Amino acid sequence: MLKVGVIGAIGYVGAELIRILINHPKVKLEAISSTSYIGETISSIYKNFYGKVNLICTDMEEVIKKSDLVFAALPHGLSEEIAELTFKENKILIDLGADFRLSKEEDYKKWYGLNFLFKDLHKNSIYALPEFNRSKIKNYKIIANPGCYPTSIELGLMPALKNNFISVDNIICDSKSGATGAGRTLSLKSHYTEVNENLSAYAIGNHRHTPEIVECLSKISGKKVSITFTPHLLPINRGILSTIYCNLKKEICLEEIHKSYAEFYKNEPFINIMPLGETAQIKDVKYTNNCNISLHQDHNKNQLIIISVIDNMLKGAAGQAVQNMNILMDFEETDGLDFIAFSN
Known part of the structure; x- marks a missing residue:
C-alpha cells in the first residue's frame, strides 16, 4: 500500500x-x-x-x-x-x-x-x-x-485547438463557480448573505488563473493564445460551468466538430462529450471527477460555443x-x- x-x-x-x-x-x-x-x-x-x-x-x-x-x-x-x-x-x-x-x-x-x-x-x-x-x-x-477554472477551460478547448478549428485570438471564457471555490476561510464576498440569491463577477480582467490558462492553451496550440477570462460566483456549493466563445477558422459543420471531439476523448475515462442538442450542466458532474462538454454554434455558424462543466472540488x-x-x-x-x- x-x-x-x-x-x-x-x-x-x-x-x-x-x-x-x-x-x-x-x-x-x-x-x-x-x-x-x-x-x-x-x-x-x-x-x-x-x-x-x-x-x-x-x-x-x-x-x-x-x-x-x-x-x-x-x-x-x-x-x-x-x-x-x-x-x-x-x-x-x-x-x-x-x-x-x-x-x-x-x-x-x-x-x-x-x-x-x-x-x-x-x-x-x-x-x-x-x-x-x-x-x-x-x-x-x-x-x-x-486550477479549477483552467481545468474546465483547457479541457473544453483542447480538441478545437489541436485540430486547428478555431482562431487563437480573442477566445472568451465566461466561467461560473460554486462558493467552495473561495475556500473555507470566510470573507465578505463568500458570506451567505452576499452569495445567496446573487450572481456576481469578480477579478474582472485580472484573475490569477489567466496566465495559467494562456500558458497551457498556448502549449496545446503551438501558438500564443489570447483569452478574455471572467469568473463569476454562483449561489451554489460546488461546480463550475464555463461557456467558451471562439471564432471558427473555416466553415465547418457542428457534426464534424462533435465527431472530432468524441474521437479525441474516446479513451479518456473522465471526459464525456454530450450528444448534439444537449447542454452540459453542473448537476450531472457534481461529486464526480468527470468533465462534461457540450458543443454549439451561433446562428451565423461562424462561432463555436463550448460548455464545459466540472465539480470544482473533484x-x-x-x-x-x-x-x-x-x-x-x-x-x-x-x-x-x-x-x-x-x-x-
Whole structure:
C-alpha cells in the first residue's frame, strides 16, 4: 500500500482529499497536518469523518516523514518549502496550489507578487493536466495540479485547438463557480448573505488563473493564445460551468466538430462529450471527477460555443490530484474516483 499524507487537511480541498483517499483501494492515509488545528482529530472538525478517520493533525514535517507521497492543499506561496523537503527525501509532492503552475518566474511575480524561492525545483516540476501530458507525468517528483477554472477551460478547448478549428485570438471564457471555490476561510464576498440569491463577477480582467490558462492553451496550440477570462460566483456549493466563445477558422459543420471531439476523448475515462442538442450542466458532474462538454454554434455558424462543466472540488482539485497520483503509481486511473453524480 502506498503511504500518503495531506498537508492543509482542514480546508475544503484537503477534506475532500481525505474523503477520497480513505476509500482508495491502493493507498493508506498515514498522516495529516494543519497549522491551525495541531493536536485535534479530523473528525472533531469534520463530523462526517466520525467512526471513519480519527487521524490527529500534526505538523508538515511529520506528514512528510510518514508518507511516500504528499498532497499539499495550501494557498500560493506555501508549497515551495514543502517541495524542497520532499524532493530531498526523494518523495513525491502533488501540489494543489499555484506555486508550480507557471513556468516563468516573471509571470508568477506579476500575478502572485512573489519570486520563486527554489528556482531549480521548478525544472523538476510538471503542470499535470492528465489529458494533455499524461505520458510525461511519471518523470517528475513535483506535480502541479491545475486550477479549477483552467481545468474546465483547457479541457473544453483542447480538441478545437489541436485540430486547428478555431482562431487563437480573442477566445472568451465566461466561467461560473460554486462558493467552495473561495475556500473555507470566510470573507465578505463568500458570506451567505452576499452569495445567496446573487450572481456576481469578480477579478474582472485580472484573475490569477489567466496566465495559467494562456500558458497551457498556448502549449496545446503551438501558438500564443489570447483569452478574455471572467469568473463569476454562483449561489451554489460546488461546480463550475464555463461557456467558451471562439471564432471558427473555416466553415465547418457542428457534426464534424462533435465527431472530432468524441474521437479525441474516446479513451479518456473522465471526459464525456454530450450528444448534439444537449447542454452540459453542473448537476450531472457534481461529486464526480468527470468533465462534461457540450458543443454549439451561433446562428451565423461562424462561432463555436463550448460548455464545459466540472465539480470544482473533484476534477478541479482533489479528484484530479488523485487521478495524477494514479498515473504516477501505475494504478488504474479510475481507482478511488469511480463516482456517480447526484442528479438532484
